Structures are given as C-alpha cells and as structure tokens.
Amino acid sequence: MSALAPTIALDLLYVVVLNWNLPADTIACVRSLQAELPTTAQILIVDNHSSDDSVAQFRAAFADTVHVLVTPANLGFAGGMNAGIRAALDAGADAVLLLNNDTVVDSAMLAELLHAAHARPQAGVLGPAIFYYDHPTRIWQLGSREYPLLPIPMNLGMRDLHHAAGRPFRLDYVTGCAMFVRRHVFEQVGLLDTSYVMYYEDADFCRRVRQAGYEIWCVPQARMWHRVSLSAGMVKPASRYAWAWGRARFYRQHPHGVVPGLGFVYLLMSTLIKSVGDLLRGDHQLTALLWRGTFDGYALRPVHGPVPGQAEVPG
Known part of the structure; x- marks a missing residue:
C-alpha cells in the first residue's frame, strides 16, 4: 500500500467511470484503479x-466487486456522469x-488526491496530472x-509542472477527464449542466465552483494517462x-478578460483557422458543423446538430 494510505480518513469515495461502447478500455481503466484501491473507495461504471455487450463484459470481468448502472438512453457525457x-x-x-x-491511473493516484483533499479543506475540486498514454x-x-x-x-504545461516541484497548486480549471469533487460542492453548486452534452460542461462546472x-x-503527484478521446473519435462529425x-456557449455565458468582446473575436478567428485545416483535408462536413456549432452555441440556441450516440437532429 502507498505510504499515504494511513492518512486517508474520508468515509466513502466513489469513482464514477462512464462507458459508451468501449468495454475493453473501461475494463483496463477499472483494473488500474483496483491495483491499489483504498478501503474507503468504491467504483461505479x-x-x-451502449449498443454492444459492454454490460455483459463488465459483469463477467468484475462480478460484484464493481457497481454497474445502465442508463435508459445515451445521456451524453454530462447526463451520464450526473446519473453516476x-x-x-x-x-x-x-x-x-x-x-x-479511456484512461489508466497510477496505483497511488487516489491516495494522492485524498491526501491533498484532506490537507486543503477549502479545495472543492482537485485534478491529477494527466499524460498521453502513447507518450x-x-x-x-x-x-x-x-x-x-x-x-x-x-x-498549463511542463514548465508549470517543474515549477511546482511536486507540490499541489491552485488554478482555475481542471478537466472532467479526472475531477475529484467534494459532496457539499455538488449540494451547493449543483451537478454538470446537461445542456453541454459532451464538451465544456467541466469548464462551466469549475466556473460555478469558484463563483461559490x-x-x-x-x-501533480497524482498521475494518470489518457488515450485521448477514443469515444469522440468514433463519431467525429x-x-x-x-x-x-x-x-461558443461557454465563452458567451462566462466572458473572460477585461474586454469581453474579445471572446467573440477569438471564437471567429480560431473557428476560421480550424475550418481552413478541415477544408485543406477535403472535409467539408466538419467545416460546416464547426461553424454551425459555433453560431448555435454563441446564440444560446439548443443543440441542433448531430450528437454522439444519437441520430442527427433535423434542421
């Protein structure tokens, strides 16, 4: 066991892992968690x-050592995580x-996060250092x-990691790829905003957490490795x-900087640059969806395009 384990005193930590048609990766993720699972922790898939045999594979691999919750429909990332x-x-x-x-964790990651949380009761959200699985x-x-x-x-990047010298440090956002959240934060701030469906719900949540x-x-001593959006790659458009x-919705709802109008300029310029890359690759569909998504989001219109795991919304 990790040397940090004796300092862990939380009564119950739940690790919620969301799966959609990637049972092999989910099983690998859960097994990495189980390598040194604190006695105060439970895992919920x-x-x-899913449209495949994911659930059957989980029950065969883990029996009753892992909880499995099946949603009645594809609820998107935010909706699925909220169910968990x-x-x-x-x-x-x-x-x-x-x-x-689509991640695997260091055997001491949970212990490090719990240790840091106990040392910083003012921290509502904590995140690990996440590395590329292939690098x-x-x-x-x-x-x-x-x-x-x-x-x-x-x-933030490697320079910031070196400067921290292994010590936890404050920042404004961590990714929902791995986000440790105290119970009372959810009770005060609420859950993830399901209108975001798949992206930027984590940034919106972090903004609300800091506003509270x-x-x-x-x-940084809590480490994990990310295979980088395997689920998203299955449904690229x-x-x-x-x-x-x-x-677009996030930056419209949560302006940054002393000149909020610069956010719209940034969206236009970055969308233009990305769409040029799509066009050079001959992918006109992605270009159209990029602009459509940008204008729909900035206008605060409901999602009116293709959603991962669902049929495209007409229009």
Missing part, C-alpha cells in the same frame, strides 16, 4: 446505453471522482488559468459539432 453522481451521493459518498474510461512523459492536461488581458484561459467560493487545485457548440 455508468454504461451510457446521483447514485454515488445516494449511497452516501463524501466525494466523487469523475473519470474518463507517457508528455503532459496532456494539468488544467488552466485565467488572465485579465486574455479572452480565454491558458493551459471554493478553490480548485492540481495535484458529432464530436466536432458538440465541441464547437459547447465552446
């Missing part, structure tokens, strides 16, 4: 209405770790910070629309 959060809170969880299924020493995501003169937050007076921390819609 939420199957987001509600189940965890109903079971008495004192904290919930939201975890992507194990290359950072995928630590989180990001806001800056007064910039219309968007800036991602809680802090957000990165715990739907993924592109959902990403563009979520990004």
